[in-house]
Amino acid sequence: xxxxxxVELSRWQFAITAILHFxxxxxxxxxxxxxxxxxxxxxxxxxxLYKAMAQFWGRVFAINFVLAVxxxxxxxxxxxxxxxxxxxxxxxxxxxPLAIEALGSFFLAAALFGPYWFGWDAMGKKQHLCLTWLxxxxxxxxxxxVLMANGWMQNPVxxxxxxxxxxxxxxxxxxxxxxxxxxxxxxxxVAASYVVACATVLGIGAYWLRLRQDDALARLSYKxxxxxxxxxxxxxxxxxxxxxxxxxxxxxxxxxxxxxxxDSGLLPGIEARIRNGMQAYALLEQLRDGDTKPQLLAxxxxxxxxxxxxxxxxxxxxxxxEASDKHIKLAAQSALPAHPGLLRGLYLLMIGCGIVVAFGxxxxxxxxxxxxxxxxxxxxxxxxxxPLPWLASVAGWFVAExxxxxxxxxxxxxxxxxxxSQSVTQLLVSSVGFSLAYLILLGLAVFLLRxxxxxxxxxxxxx
Amino acid sequence: xxxxLESLRLLWWVLLGMAMMxxxxxxxxxxxxxxxxxxxxxxxxxxxxxxxxxxxxxxxNLAWLSALVMIVFAAWPIAYAVALASFYPALFLLLLGLLFxxxxxxxxxxxxxxxxxxxxxxxxxxxxxPAALLGLLVxxxxxxxPFHLDSDMHIRFLGDFAGLFNLxxxxxxxxxxxxxxLHGAVFAQLKTSGELRLRAKAMVQRAGLAxxxxxxxxxxxxxxxxxxxxxxxxxxxxxxxPLAKFVKRGEGLWLDNYxxxxxxxxxxxxxxxxxxxxxxxxxxxKSYWAMLASSLCVAMVVLTFGMSMFPxxxxxxxxxxxxxxxxxxxxxxxxxxxxxxxxxxxxxxxxICSRWLFGSFAEKVG
Numbered sequence: 001x002x003x004x005x006x007v008e009l010s011r012w013q014f015a016i017t018a019i020l021h022f023x024x025x026x027x028x029x030x031x032x033x034x035x036x037x038x039x040x041x042x043x044x045x046x047x048x049l050y051k052a053m054a055q056f057w058g059r060v061f062a063i064n065f066v067l068a069v070x071x072x073x074x075x076x077x078x079x080x081x082x083x084x085x086x087x088x089x090x091x092x093x094x095x096x097p098l099a100i101e102a103l104g105s106f107f108l109a110a111a112l113f114g115p116y117w118f119g120w121d122a123m124g125k126k127q128h129l130c131l132t133w134l135x136x137x138x139x140x141x142x143x144x145x146v147l148m149a150n151g152w153m154q155n156p157v158x159x160x161x162x163x164x165x166x167x168x169x170x171x172x173x174x175x176x177x178x179x180x181x182x183x184x185x186x187x188x189x190v191a192a193s194y195v196v197a198c199a200t201v202l203g204i205g206a207y208w209l210r211l212r213q214d215d216a217l218a219r220l221s222y223k224x225x226x227x228x229x230x231x232x233x234x235x236x237x238x239x240x241x242x243x244x245x246x247x248x249x250x251x252x253x254x255x256x257x258x259x260x261x262x263d264s265g266l267l268p269g270i271e272a273r274i275r276n277g278m279q280a281y282a283l284l285e286q287l288r289d290g291d292t293k294p295q296l297l298a299x300x301x302x303x304x305x306x307x308x309x310x311x312x313x314x315x316x317x318x319x320x321x322e323a324s325d326k327h328i329k330l331a332a333q334s335a336l337p338a339h340p341g342l343l344r345g346l347y348l349l350m351i352g353c354g355i356v357v358a359f360g361x362x363x364x365x366x367x368x369x370x371x372x373x374x375x376x377x378x379x380x381x382x383x384x385x386x387p388l389p390w391l392a393s394v395a396g397w398f399v400a401e402x403x404x405x406x407x408x409x410x411x412x413x414x415x416x417x418x419x420x421s422q423s424v425t426q427l428l429v430s431s432v433g434f435s436l437a438y439l440i441l442l443g444l445a446v447f448l449l450r451x452x453x454x455x456x457x458x459x460x461x462x463x
Numbered sequence: 464x465x466x467x468l469e470s471l472r473l474l475w476w477v478l479l480g481m482a483m484m485x486x487x488x489x490x491x492x493x494x495x496x497x498x499x500x501x502x503x504x505x506x507x508x509x510x511x512x513x514x515x516x517x518x519x520x521x522x523x524n525l526a527w528l529s530a531l532v533m534i535v536f537a538a539w540p541i542a543y544a545v546a547l548a549s550f551y552p553a554l555f556l557l558l559l560g561l562l563f564x565x566x567x568x569x570x571x572x573x574x575x576x577x578x579x580x581x582x583x584x585x586x587x588x589x590x591x592x593p594a595a596l597l598g599l600l601v602x603x604x605x606x607x608x609p610f611h612l613d614s615d616m617h618i619r620f621l622g623d624f625a626g627l628f629n630l631x632x633x634x635x636x637x638x639x640x641x642x643x644x645l646h647g648a649v650f651a652q653l654k655t656s657g658e659l660r661l662r663a664k665a666m667v668q669r670a671g672l673a674x675x676x677x678x679x680x681x682x683x684x685x686x687x688x689x690x691x692x693x694x695x696x697x698x699x700x701x702x703x704x705p706l707a708k709f710v711k712r713g714e715g716l717w718l719d720n721y722x723x724x725x726x727x728x729x730x731x732x733x734x735x736x737x738x739x740x741x742x743x744x745x746x747x748x749k750s751y752w753a754m755l756a757s758s759l760c761v762a763m764v765v766l767t768f769g770m771s772m773f774p775x776x777x778x779x780x781x782x783x784x785x786x787x788x789x790x791x792x793x794x795x796x797x798x799x800x801x802x803x804x805x806x807x808x809x810x811x812x813x814x815i816c817s818r819w820l821f822g823s824f825a826e827k828v829g
Binding site: 062063066067069070071072073074076077079080081084085087088089091092093095096098099100101102103104106107108110111113114115117118162164165166167169170171173288420421422423426429430433434437440441444448 | 518519520521522523525526527528529530532533534536537538540541543544545546547548551552554555558559561562563564565566568569570614615616617618619620623624701702703704794795797798801802805806809810813816817820
């Protein structure tokens, strides 16, 4: 099998590229809709203030959007670069929603961005508004398909192993679409992204208001963000993320970890699945040797859904079907989250941030009403509030993904089976290279955002 | 379920070809212009002018690349796995080249002169590197890649980065560079004026001649290159399993399809004719028609490559039977079916959208 270093480096590289990509997503997603609302107000009422607002936040959006697209490109290569066995084994199901996204909404959003950016003067007001709404729609639809694929890894439904092609294949597209894990995840994640965007707008608005109370653009942005933020936060908390309540052992283990309860009660069930998987593995060997008696096939059908559990044995004992009881016990133990304390801590951090942000938003919405001057302490709170939803988003994402380990696809494919057989040097060089490039990109983004906020640049002209 | 697996696989091969042509024609303009940036544009204003012509379609062209990659992933999962993992170092460099491009397209205008200089350099590297690497990969696909599939489909790679640099692949890389330089220069001639336009016009002639020559040499070389052929019975309706066939290798086998179906010779012929037509049209300042001709040329070069390889997607040169073909490495019938409708509508729509971006919109800028 593969060297541990290769597995570790591959996982790190994927995590780094994914997290940095994810940094640009929530703001892009949430801001797109706010932009559409602002520009609609401009087209409807014709006030210059609304236009300035749409153009200023348009530039903030653009910086994030452009980086989201370029870091996205790396991510769609990553599944093959570092996870080639994953790509072969579950690509038939996993890639389908992502391909639909790449051919539909992702292309639409990327293609329309050019006209959006350059088209403020070149096209009619209504045409341009149309573009803005289409982009807002497209990024939200994109998120839907991406989370369909992601949710499937948490709760793989509508798919089964095919012994002839030696991989998981799609068996029911409707079931894939109605995956409860994916739907809950989508609503929760998108609502949380809106909170991130609102908090950012609120924070920047408050920063300006602290300098000048009569800043009309800042005041209006502040009000809009506070109102939309309360709404989005209500949805986020109201819906919650029901993924961990699902009834598969991986989610049960995650649930046990974040609620701080001992999870040893799950072990007998997992051990039974490992034994089933070993049966399936032995039968699979016979099937591949050309023996396809109906009885054999029927037996294999009965056990095959647990094939992934037997894979857990591989690092402990090379010959999977000859593993001893001791190995089975160890393998079952390895299927539980390795650092339950960390998961619980981050989960509580997410909840804590959510509660603090909820208070902050209600306060901001109340203070922002009317036209009277706002107290400095409220503005300061609004500024320091801005990073909290971001923290909550990243923590939530980490709990969902790390809580799934050691699985790449819950119950189907362990992460260490999924990676490519690359050389350590190659992985080291590319990991360092990607990290450096991403650091530079991040630096440029911060520089541009700072410059934009300080000088109040609008889309492509000075304000 | 109106289609059988055989037709689905064939249809998907056609869609893959369409995506490759769409990508090459659209992204080819951006790559061509950016790699010519230091040659064509001297003054800062000229560089900005040139960038302004391609920036509106810049992200859409990257989206073509991601559509192409995702089509391979969804419709030929194991081919995606093998291709990306075997070309790892090359693709890593390609991605590094493209990573900074969008930022440069949209924010360079507002930067100071020193940052702008860095930006231009990044754009130049972001054009040259991906263009050369894409050519190198195509050359290596024709040579075959050193991978091997275990009985449980685990993929082993026995190649390294240095192995990509063989003489034939370098020739293909040079051909690609000349082709994209031609394509970019024709676009620059169409969209600019004054000094810049004259320089672009001269570049069209040089790049065009280089391409015609290199393409001819590559064509001659292929007649002596080791090609691949399925020597066992083909079972186009069987579940996807690349290990169920026998493959042989031999000199000139990439020309097999042309011998069986001589009408296919029209495709490479058309590539030559279109290239020469683009040269002539550019010389007589019929820039719009030259652009059509060079787009046709790019599409025909991609098609020539696809036709020569058919039905192979990724031949293996160390374990011939592990080679992936369109018949044995596709996704399941259900996945192919669901995605068929999406792609059949999306690809033409994407082409129309790109045409709009390059045409009516880009002219209003700057």
